Amino acid sequence: MIQESLRQRYREDGAVLLRGALNKEQLARCREALDWGAANPGPNASGMLVGTEHQSFVDNSNPAAKPRLDAMMADMPFGQLFAELWGSKHVWYFAEEIFLKTGGIGPRTFWHQDTSYLPWGGSHWGNAWISFESVPKSNALEIVRGSHLGTRYDGPTFRDPNDPTDPLHGGDVLPRLPDIEAERKANPGAWDVLSWATEPGDVLVLHPNSLHGGAAVDTAFPDRHTIVFRFFGDDATFHPLPAVSRAPGFARNGMLFQKEMARLEGGEPFRSPIFQQLR
Numbered sequence: 047m048i049q050e051s052l053r054q055r056y057r058e059d060g061a062v063l064l065r066g067a068l069n070k071e072q073l074a075r076c077r078e079a080l081d082w083g084a085a086n087p088g089p090n091a092s093g094m095l096v097g098t099e100h101q102s103f104v105d106n107s108n109p110a111a112k113p114r115l116d117a118m119m120a121d122m123p124f125g126q127l128f129a130e131l132w133g134s135k136h137v138w139y140f141a142e143e144i145f146l147k148t149g150g151i152g153p154r155t156f157w158h159q160d161t162s163y164l165p166w167g168g169s170h171w172g173n174a175w176i177s178f179e180s181v182p183k184s185n186a187l188e189i190v191r192g193s194h195l196g197t198r199y200d201g202p203t204f205r206d207p208n209d210p211t212d213p214l215h216g217g218d219v220l221p222r223l224p225d226i227e228a229e230r231k232a233n234p235g236a237w238d239v240l241s242w243a244t245e246p247g248d249v250l251v252l253h254p255n256s257l258h259g260g261a262a263v264d265t266a267f268p269d270r271h272t273i274v275f276r277f278f279g280d281d282a283t284f285h286p287l288p289a290v291s292r293a294p295g296f297a298r299n300g301m302l303f304q305k306e307m308a309r310l311e312g313g314e315p316f317r318s319p320i321f322q323q324l325r
């Protein structure tokens with residue numbers, strides 16, 4: 047049962063930690079999903095800083111995993127959890143993303159918003175960020191408090207290790223991301239950043255319009271295996287990306303479920319039969 051104080055934190059901060067939200071069996075199912083995904087990369091598998099020594103593995107929304115993950119969601123607590131957290135009658139499962147950082151050299155994830163890459167608007171969105179290690183606070187995912195209610199920035203390309211704000215779309219529709227790490231270095235209080243040490247079984251829920259990043263590995267904490275499941279509810283809308291983008295395949299609809307997205311108009315409820323309804 048999600049308490050009103052937590053719902054308020056999510057509405058205002060855009061992120062909450064749900065301690066022990068998954069039992070051993072549920073966590074094991076999530077781990078199986080991660081291991082299967084890592085062993086069977088899909089067409090969207092890429093990585094961050096590919097070609098550099100800090101390369102990490104990322105796969106997003108693997109179509110071959112979709113039937114098994116849709117089925118798995120029926121046995122997981124996320125439908126109820128998000129219905130209560132948002133106060134939404136309905137909950138749908140969107141898709142997964144996998145992050146593997148290993149050998150103590152996986153990079154920070156540059157600051158970004160998922161909504162720079164995906165055409166999402168509205169309040170009923172949530173990433174369930176699930177890691178299988180005990181993640182210390184110094185290696186934690188970081189979230190700028192309340193940023194889910196603010197500006198939608200252009201997202202970084204994740205290609206240039208020396209430019210964490212290298213704009214994905216270009217043009218003048220979305221403002222360029224500020225260099226949050228550089229600003230924090232100059233003034234540690236420049237941004238109001240939330241983070242938590244997490245234990246296996248915890249679920250960090252964040253709104254995908256939140257500015258988030260971080261969670262590097264290092265010699266003291268060399269490996270992190272993370273799966274993120276994304277969900278939406280009644281107040282989720284189609285919010286198109288820029289109509290012209292220098293990133294191939296990203297204009298208007300983003301790079302996932304493009305055929306389904308092409309049927310939606312800006313501001314319409316975000317709905318498609320392709321997404322598994324959990325409630």
Ligand SMILES: O=C(O)CCC(=O)C(=O)O
Nearest residue numbers: 145155173175261272274
């Ligand atoms: O785990 C990470 O390094 C990044 C997570 C992330 O970007 C997300 O949950 O959307």
